[in-house]
Amino acid sequence: GCGNNAEKPKSDIKVAMVTDEGGVHDQSFNQSAWEGLKKAEKDFGIKVSYVESQQDADFAPNFETLLDAGNDLIWGIGYKLSDALLDAATNNPDQLYAIVDFSYGDKTPDNVVGVVFKAEQSSFLVGYIAGKMTETNKVGFVGGTAGDVIWGFDYGFQAGVQYAAKELGKEIEILNQYAESFSDVSKGKAIATQMYQQGADIIFHASGDTGNGVIEAAKEQDKWAIGVDRDQNYLAPDNVLTSAMKRVDVGVYNVVKDLVEDNFPGGQTVVYGLEEGAVGIAPTSDKHVPKEILEEVKELEKKIIDGEIEVPYNEETFKEFMKTL
Amino acid sequence: MSIDFNTKVIEMKNITKKFGDFVANDNIDLTVHKGEIHALLGENGAGKTTLMNILYGLYKPTSGEIYINGKKIDITNPSVAIENGIGMVHQHFMLVETFTVVENIILGMEITKNMGVLDIERATKEIEELSKKYGLHVDPNAKIHDISVGMQQRVEILKALYRGADILILDEPTAVLTPQEIDELMEIMKSLSDQGKTIIIITHKLKEIKQVADYCTVIRRGKKIDTVKVADIAEEDLAAMMVGRQVSFKVDKKEVDIGDVILKVDNLVVKDNRNLNAVNGLSLKLHRGEILGIAGVDGNGQSEFIEGITGLRPVESGVVTLNGKDITNLTPKEIIESGINTIPEDRQRRGLVLEFTVAENMILENYYKEPFSTKGRLNHESISNFAIELIDKFDIRPQDHNHKVGELSGGNQQKVILAREISNNPDVLIAAQPTRGLDVGAVEFIHKYLIEQRDNGKAVLLISFELDEIMNLSDRIAVIFNGKIIDIMDAKEADERTLGYLMAGGGTIDEAK
Amino acid sequence: MKRNRFIMIGISILLGLIVGAIVLLIAGFNPLEAYGVMIKGVFGSPKYISWTIIRSTPLILTGISVAFAFRTGLFNIGAEGQFIIGSLVATLVGYFVKLPPIIHPIVALLAGALAGALWAGFAGLLKAKFGINEVITTIMLNWIALYFSNFMVFTKAFKRPNKDASHRILESASINVLGKWKTSEAGKAFLVEHKFWKEFLNPPVNYGFIIAILVAMLIWYILKHTTLGYQLRAVGFNKDAAEYGGIDVKKNIVVSMMIAGALSGLAGATQVLGVSKETAILAIMEGYGFDGIAVSLISGNNPIGCIPAALLFGALKYGGSKLQPAIGAPFEVINIIIGIIVFFIAMPKLVEMIISYREKKRGGEVESIK
Amino acid sequence: MKALNDLGIILGISLMYAAPLMYTALGGVISENAGVVNIGLEGMMTIGAFTGAAVSYFTGNPWLGFLAAGLSGGALALLHAVACVTFAADHVISGTAINFIGPGLALYLCKIFFDGAAMTLPLDLNHKIPRPLDRFFSTNSFWNSVLNQYATVYIAFLLVILVWFILYKTKLGLRLRSVGEHPRAADTLGIDVFKIKYLAVILSGILAGFGGAALSIAVVSNYRISLISGQGFIALAAMIFGNWKPQGAMWGCLLFGIAQGLAVYLGGTSLKISSQILAMIPYIITIIVLVFFVGEATGPAANGIPYEKDQD
């Protein structure tokens, strides 16, 4: 039952989202998703709203709340919501759902769309920039809590650095540490400080609020940090070299657009990568990254889009990548 | 200096104090002249402490007026009292245990250098001088929890004098002192009054009143009975005024044959909280059919001795045998089950769970036994019945087994403990300070039960700081000093002087003579 | 006494809501509308009631856990960690152990409770043996539990591929009410006919609530009617007197912590078997233990009282989550309201003054009429 | 040389971790020595972290922010004091309430002042608390790693000395401790028990507020909801660990800091210890040290007991 929006006036279309514990103002993917919805509201004249979750157990009741509010499409933001969303979608086959950062693969129900981002691609690009720009031949990666999603950033970044190292014909060491927390800024700072002291001059983080500490360390030591998800340059304009962008807003916006145009891709997983302009490096990158390197990045992007380079996203694929390098 | 009858330092007029509906002070008048030692006498709960707390600004009177040196003063808090030259030594010492003597004395009147920094050196000097002047020896740098009760009392007096007190209130100052210390205190009081100080002393001991006081005001149930000149009245008459009937202080005790040894303590060593040997090679034998009194000054290892034999504190070395069975270092439960029960010295800390009802407290040692419980399930009915029976037998008031024990008066709390321990019918009953702070009626009652226990062929180990109690109740008296029994004598042969000499560590009986 | 306590709690709740209204007003929201949304959000449909109950269930148990420890003189800040360990172990048993239905959840619940008991018992042991303050140890154990759980979830056999969570428990371990029947043809047919039940059973209604009520009664019974409860309360009120009476104080401290831990562990287990079905990577403390402290305090440390207190808590949190989508008011106002309620509950003296002032005023009016 | 530098890194990290905890733990020391149990430190720290970051951001002056943080912590503590001192509330209940109110209010205000955002806007490096010894040592030297810290770190240590001095060497300290040990005795000597308790609780809030700011405007440069996640409780633990003494609390915080430093350091070595296990290390070390080196601790005698005057 997903083709009846055409008759509805657009101002009656309601779209809402459930955030994870980060909340809608998390300066990260929840916020980005909300920005996408707001843009859609403006562009299409629809109504949007959100519910924030306080703990994992809130996901399911929050989906119910939005269901009862009579929304046409309900978003779950973040892979953590995947189980709750699947349950809701199975119980309410007439309701449309979409999830960010998760794919149900072949088992995607007809009323669900998965939206995933090739974060490893943007990580690869920033890795390449780091590899090109390191003067100490040492770079670092700080992860939040280990897991599939963060591994994507980790291995994509490593691959990018190694790619640059190969090009330059030198060895670049990659320090790698997980804070086991997305919220411990002190720890992020401690780990980054240690990496800088050990000689790293560029650190990429994929660690939520913990990364705040990483950027802080960069500021203090006057070294480079690379942001994640959004353009984090504003957090330390002189020290955030670039950011590995994941345009959740673009993904969300596009799916809503499809809905409004009565074109909802139910039962599919939409993969957003470089090609769709949904991942990439931050627009402020030109502040600190030399033009030549940015141009090389452009070429790399093309190669990735063309499939010439397959960016790894976990240990296995990374090993394979290294073999082909 | 003699009494200056022209100067009324204190005049309390028509003082009434109500706690809720209860009238603790009922229209009391009190006049004290300069240089006088004035005694306040009355039963437990008569309202003596309340009256003095009002004078010291701790309680607001419900009605009535106070004049100090002829001027009407509204004593709203202790600071006002202190400013007007009143100092008070409280019934329960008001000392900060972790502070030194000096710190306790200067608290609230600190001498400081710049910016509120304490000048302990100067304070120490001043206190040393003060202590010399009034003959109140203290160790200025010792912590309160390390010094004897006698010294703590001197610290309390110094606290008042240090504040320039001209009027000194002493609330039951002798309750915890040895006879020698009491004598000393009497001397100190006389010398203070010679130096122009006015003293009000609260005490239950008529002897002391006769010894030092000039006048005595008797209070009964919140009402003032009379103020009398002490020199003109006999002790018996004072007592009669106090309780409203003639009283005899003799304990009825018939002769009983002393039986076999039931409890034997051999060379016992027990450590205190500071890890020092508080009980240091103590030996004694307790026989069936006797009350063995242990006389001694507080802090000579009595508490550790009791805790050692009852399993509350580890015994370092030595042996305790009960009925020939070694009970050294068994658990408290095992020791209770082998036949020792205790009336603990601190009834509120050790003896009772104040938040529990009377009934719940009655089964503290037996809750796991039939009929109070079956298979881990409490049997409320038999617990209640048991409690009701004991409440009746021991005349515990109010007669309500569901009453919280914490809301009972001290005497009734003590009766709950006594009822519980005696109902166990133990071979050995250890009674530590069983009548501390209780009024005459309650004391009589408890003494009766201790003697009954002995008459039934059981044994009682009585530990008390109250020499009169020891001498009246005991068949034999052992004196404890520095964690050892230094001598044992027949109660009939004991006299106060000798005991006092031994308790102060003077030596053995022979040396005393 | 009892009546007064109810009135006091009522007034505290009222004051909390008034302060909440002021906070909402300042931020430009209509408090009546906000509270209307919350009330409708909790009672508006059978399924909302189900959700409120589901939300409250773990809090009843962690509340009792904290209350039980308080009753025996211990401060269990560690309910959070015990909850985590209970969830973890229940998931392990729910996934790895193969047992028939009914037996499987019972075993998993017991295992979760046991794990919580051991976790908390360790803190009790340190207190009994070395005198280490349980407040410190339980705080430390909370964090250790969190990281330990994350560590376990990452072990190969346990981790679900492509998910930062463990495998889901087997269906046989579920404690959902009519879980299978709901999706069976017969069930579907019935539910289509019976709207109320369809709504009510729509959320993952589970036996956790019934378990929690039974446990509350059991704990109440233990405290009131057993020798164990007698001992524990004696130790809690006055351990010196308990020791003197022959009660093994140290053993009771350990036992008390173990029971408290078992309750929180059970809370974690019911949550897994009834709602989450898995253990996910924890990025932050989820707050079941800390909310349990508040629940316990609201109930006056009474196990039965924890049921209404947790329902209130669950209703505030669940109803509060509807503020944002409906009127755009931020959720934080709920935490402020809860804080104010607890704050006034801490001050019976003030609330009594308010009550007696009002009574006096009323009395005065009557007199002036005469 | 490498070993020395590594040690420098560990110590530097320890100090960074310990400083905010030290303020807060000192707050606990003051309050509890005056007999008021303060488990609301977490809430007071949170409101301080927000206020510090917000005021620094709007005024451009971190010291103003730091002071404001103290004031906001003190204001929240005032609530605790009213409950515990004037209304003889149960200290734990009131503290729990503070732990709901503080973070709730911080985030609520943050959203009002920062356009709905759950974090304040970051400060420039030169708008943060300064580092007095920056560029004083050569970069990457041992001394630089250890001593090139924000002023808040030095102030924390100065405060330990100051609090110690006040508690044990001054009139105020004597009175404060007497109130926590035996309020009745203090009362009979004309000391205003309520006033001292109020003062102590408010001071503890001020210090906890400082602790929050020491995180939000020194360790990092903004407040966000996750910034204070349990630090207040860790500080509470450190205070108990240190036997309710300022110097003891300091050691407690340092121990925890060093353990964190060690965990971070080990994570950067080639030892392949799982990061979750590493994350547990500080907490495990704290328990081990407690068991083997500290043992039983007892606070002030009248700590946590509401003091009521003449009840009539």
Ligand SMILES: Nc1ncnc2c1ncn2[C@@H]1O[C@H](COP(=O)(O)OP(=O)(O)OP(=O)(O)O)[C@@H](O)[C@H]1O
């Ligand atoms: N704060 C109080 N609240 C209620 N009742 C009180 C209070 N203080 C004293 N009382 C009651 O007032 C009465 C008089 O007490 P008070 O302490 O003055 O007696 P006392 O003559 O000093 O007795 P004792 O010889 O035992 O010291 C007692 O019944 C006591 O229970």
Ligand SMILES: Nc1ncnc2c1ncn2[C@@H]1O[C@H](COP(=O)(O)OP(=O)(O)OP(=O)(O)O)[C@@H](O)[C@H]1O
């Ligand atoms: N806070 C509360 N909320 C709801 N019901 C309560 C509460 N407190 C008590 N009750 C009810 O009162 C009944 C009696 O409780 P219970 O017997 O446990 O109290 P108690 O043990 O006498 O009280 P106390 O907590 O003072 O020991 C319970 O069965 C319960 O229904």
Ligand SMILES: [Mg+2]
């Ligand atoms: Mg009395």
Ligand SMILES: [Mg+2]
């Ligand atoms: Mg008295």
